[in-house]
Amino acid sequence: MLQNSLRRPLLLAAGFGAVLSMTTALSGLARAAETAPVVNGVSQVHVTLVSDNGGACLVDFDQVKAGPITFTVTNQTATAITEVEIQSDNRILGEKENLAPGLPAVALTLTLGGGAYQIYCPGAGQELQPFTVTGKVAPAATGTTAQLLQDGTIGYAKYVAGVAASMVDAVKILKADIDAGDLAKARAEYPLARPFYERIESDVDSFVLPGFKATDNAGSLDYLIDMRASALDPKVGWHGFHAIERDLFQNNAITAETKAQAAELLTHVEMLAKITPTLTYKPEDLANGAADLLEEVQTTKVTGEEEDFSHIDLLDFAGNVEGAQQAFAFLEPGMMKIDPDLTARVQGEFAKVNAMLDTYRDKSQPGGYELYTAQVKAADAAKLSKAIQALQEPLSKIGEKVATAEK
């Protein structure tokens, strides 16, 4: 599609002289007394990015009639500017990204009521260009995008609470196996109890037990539930899932200590399950949480550090990805209105990661995934990491979008 549109005779092809005269003409057109022309009921505004003064954002009309408006953005020569946003008091109403000299013009249509607006060109010498929409004042902003995002946070809160409740159920079964001293059953149950925490970790990793300081690991629920051998605090000792993992998969023995650990773990996950239904989220919390879960994949799953004894890292990997994808999915309806291109790109990268994870599915394993052995790690760690990297970059842009969305 892009290739075809490039065949159109762009002004650029005419050479530098033509670009200069175009620039001059555009500057001359920005006259406050004139209103942008209307074609088929849609006002037409052109935004042209040029390299003058280190980068300038030229708008041909600064008065527009209320109603649908198409902004056509062309980056002629401005290497410092790669995106343009239409804003109202710092709230993004619409935007175009990936603008660079040589690419064809892109268009964005918004329906705006009367009032003051800005065209924001980050990187331009003058980043904000005011423009006025004349005519009927828009009805009090119902903020459909904001409502969609708000609905998403409520849905996500329920998801987190549900995952925490399921974790309690799974840990109860694990504890029962351990109390019964059944090593084989406990080893099979451990992987089934693990993914829940990995799905919601970024939302629940900052709780401190009453009476403890934030710096004291003895009161950190995350430490007590999920600490790995690589980051132990000798003063506090080892607790939680991975202490149990060591007993089941390395020591191959259930001791009184294992049973005490299982009882303590159940207490702590029950605490989390009580807290999670009370939590509320802002849209950007979902985006940042998703990004944090992908960081977890890179630092502890790709490295094989998370499940040093059971080697079920790929199961945890899938848990982190599922949690991130759920958070993103609850933002999707709102994000489709803000930036459908970016939304589609993130969807596409999630699909690639999941397709890759599917290749590791193994029904013969209790967790459903191949074990992440030293051989698998040596052969595939880079491939796994690169797939997550490709998801991290576009996903990292969502926090800003939803935080600044139209209210």
Place this chain on the structure above:
Amino acid sequence: MAHKLTKPSSLSRRGMLFGATAGAVGVAAHAAALAGVPPQASAPGGDDVVDLTQTHPFYGDAQQAGISTEPQRHSMFMTFDLTTAKVGDLQVLLALWSSAIAQMMQGATIGQVEPKQPSAVGFDTGEALNLGPASLTVTIGLGPKVFSDIYGLSHQMPPLLRELKQLPSDQLDPALTGGDLSVQACADDPQVAYHAVRDLARIAKSTGSAQTRWTVMGFGRASAGRGQSTPRNLLGFKDGTRNLKEDAEFEQFVWVKDGPAWQRYGSYQVVRKIQMHIENWDTDRASDQNNVFGRHKVSGAPLTGTKEFDTPDFKKVDATGNPVILPTAHIALAAFENNKGIRILRRSYNYTDGLNQFGQLDAGLFFMSYQNDPAHFEMLQTKLGASDALNEYIAHIGSGIFFAPPAPKEGNYIAQEMFS
């Protein structure tokens, strides 16, 4: 912001030392005289000036910057695998890369480092702030896969672009070989070069178009451009005494001059990661080292001459009738006189990857050549790989071939015309 380190040629190291601390040097000189070995000056040549405020233009009417540009001190090279099947993604990537390179070569950021919006991530990673442009050039290369049917570009394939043949002594590691795009950043500050490649890699990922494949960070230029004195590789020998320097030589041997307009003043880029067996080399006797190269280590003179730029005499024999420069010497096999007049532009850098798994210095030469026909490199390396006395001390472990298209004109992006 910028620092200017000028080392005037009139100030030799010895002269400087005498001026500064005559007493101490007096002792050193005395000791050296007693040992019968003159202390060897290591003064940089008069050309060896680092001015971190210097810039090169990205846009132009002919070749990309970073090929005939006098080599800067440091380099960062990376290749990328394309991860998209959409030609539009490739266009966006090349356009965003072009914009970013134009910014960085002027010493500017590519976007906000610390966005005001607290939920926003920085566009530019920031580590090159206040370091100056440092003569940065970033040169883009297109690998064979770019010209596949996937992107509808097979009809635009530069006629001589193809995978390199398997060459004698190749010990290529697949993890250090190939790639669909290459990025070579060169600058007089290593952090400026590193920043450029890092931020281009981020753009590649954020557009969903490409992922990193392999990389080499180079320090210390190991080739000279016009007006520069010949630097040394990690074997301690001058490298590139007979490198191409004159415009006429570039016209004859480097630039592609025919084919569609978008290919003219492009060039074929060949890269080789060449590991050196440093410990073995360091314990090789001086006379053997000289025989391996066919030159004297310090002066760079051919064994048949006395000065660096003396023309080697490959026919000269010693009193016993043996050739003074052995037929297996590096320069004998590489010399244009012995290769039908063929010459290539070398633009190499020294590299180190620390210590290897055997506790040996892991270092070598990141070799890069530009030529208007990759067969020229193959011809030379076929001979060198088969017979070079140096092969005992080196191994070619990485490889890549790319077409470096000409520079875009302002308002365009690199290789834009190949999409029309």
